[in-house]
Amino acid sequence: MSKTPLRPHPLLAAMLGLLLASASPAAEPALKSFVAGQASALQGARFEGRVEAVRQAVLSAQVPGAIVQLQVKAGDRVRAGQLLLQIDARSAEQSAGASEAQAAAARAGLELAEREFARQQQLFAKGFISQAALDQAEAQFKSTRAQLNAQIAQAAAARTVSGQYLVRSPYDGIVSEVPVMLGDMAMPGRPLLTVYDPTALRVTAALPQSSAAALPADPAWQIEIPGLAGGASIQPTRSQLLPVVDAGSMTQELRLDLPARLAGLVPGQFARVSARVAARSTASNAGNASSALIVPASALVRRAELDALYVLDAKGRPILRQVRLGTRRGEQVEVLSGLSAGESVVAEPQLAARLSK
Template sequence: MNVETRFAGDAAPMSEFEEEERRRDRRRRIIIIATILGALVIAAAYFMFQGGAGEGAGAAAGEDGPARVLPTVTVIVPGSQSISNTISASGTLDARRPMPVGVAGEGGQIARVMVDAGDWVGRGQVLATIESSVQSQQVGGASAQLEVARANLALAQANLDRSLQLVERGFISQADIDRLTATRDAERARVNVAGAQLNELRARAGRLAIRAPAAGLVLTRNAEPGQVVSAGSGALFMLAQGGEMEMNARVSESDLRGMSVGQQATIIPVGTADRFEGQVWQLSPTIDAQSRQGTASVALSYQEGLRPGGFATAEIISGSIDAPMLPESAVQSDSAGNYVYVINEDNIVERRDVTIGTVGSAGITIREGLAGDERVVRSAGAFLNPGDEVIPQRMSQEDES
């Protein structure tokens, strides 16, 4: 009994010691885990701002070592280069010289239609004919009247010639000669009248053939055989003179002011990747009071992909300008407009409002706001605020290219 009591008394202190050791182990593990997590958070924040030594790294450290951790940002100095000033606009395609063709004469029933939309026609080519049986009979009757008048003129001239031979012998008086001369002249006038009437009827009959006033492309056809038409029926055909097209681009008032006739333009119809070259041939002399826009008309030679009435975009080259160019990642925007972050001489972030120009695969042209010698934050602008101090690291020429 004594032995068992002694062993039981010794076992109680051992259990409390082990429990204390376990508690100490748990605290040590918690401290180690917290330390590791803290180190990971610091490392993540460092690499988020592209950590590394760069320009002005010494500004982040004191004489006795680093005083605080500053983010490192990549900057570029864009410089200034000659860039083509391209104006982008949209508008519609149309015939440059549209020619509506309708009935020029009395009209009637269409007998035949010789062309269709999309056909090329020459000057004077017959597009359609109107039934002309009545006009043909009228022309035939007028032609016969002309022959009668010519026969009467020949008879009157013969009578006058015979009388002139007899007047010398005293058989015919001078009064008879005057009467015969007047008869001859009257018959000659009747010949002229009959000829004019015949020509008029022939011209009327000829106008029953609807002809192309000039060479060009047939855009629309509104005529069918059997259709009754007249001078008030409107245009039966619409032609594009010479097949020439144009794109009427709507441009802003400021862009229109800097444009001139003869500038090159590239037209891209909507829904296609086709590009057609043309040049500005006319600028609108007025500005729309509501939209504050004007029209720049771009002349185009006919090509199959150009269809009047279609929508297209235009890229009009209006000279060149010297301006900086930045990658898209450097330019940001908000409700106040477009801006970039610039690092000043004290390595402090400053906001700089800019006006952008053309946007292309090479980058964004900055028309206003930068001189080109500033240190511009290339990326990570979303993590910065004006007034932040950073360590700028300039991108090398190889990286920029």
């Protein structure tokens, strides 16, 4: 008599499969790594800057007086020669009128002296007066003419002073700041308005002296302005590195002119500046002090006062190795010692720490 083989219940078979699956070791996740290579000291370096106007004028008062007209506000577009602000000029206008009246009186006196001198010349020609009388009439005529010239100059000066009570725009631009109000007292040297030309903007950045010394002859600069429409990098039209080092910060000022009429740009905006420098081979960089090993700051492991990196050995296992760091350039850090070009560095130190236990 044949025996029927026993078959396990389907539910028991499924539970047994789950237990066996949980008992089997899980596959280890693959470590992401990169090859350390020698690069230019400027590669990956970013410098913070700001947008500023090439032409910006702070208009101040030249004469004292109360502000009686304020015709613009911050954000207004103005034209060259447009009246922006007026200071009470009644006393100046009265002085200018008095000077012009004195000039008119001197002009009438000159006409009288000129006719008198002409009559004296005729009398002298007929022998009716002496040479002394003729000389006296000539001197009177010249004195009156000199007085007229002085009065005309004084009237012109008074009119110039009265014109200083009117503040006009020096060029087409935008009013960025109006720190005064109607009725305020304007004093000589006190800022009244700030006007800038929106068609001529630039980015200025402070470069460390070491980075400025490592610049190539004609670097290709890139400008990034967060929040700018489009988000694309901007190529400057002209670059200038000022040949002066700030004694306090040991930096040099870099000026990058922006293309004209970029929408959304205003002075004071934050900007990032970087130089497009291609990576160099190890052989070409041998003995070059301006090249270094650059690694991402996210790959570093800091324990107490030690800095380290996880480096893959010949069998692909992560080994923690102490390194000595140099200058940090944005999101990248220079490695001075403890790492050689061509070695594989783990990009995920937290995962490498778990796997190395």
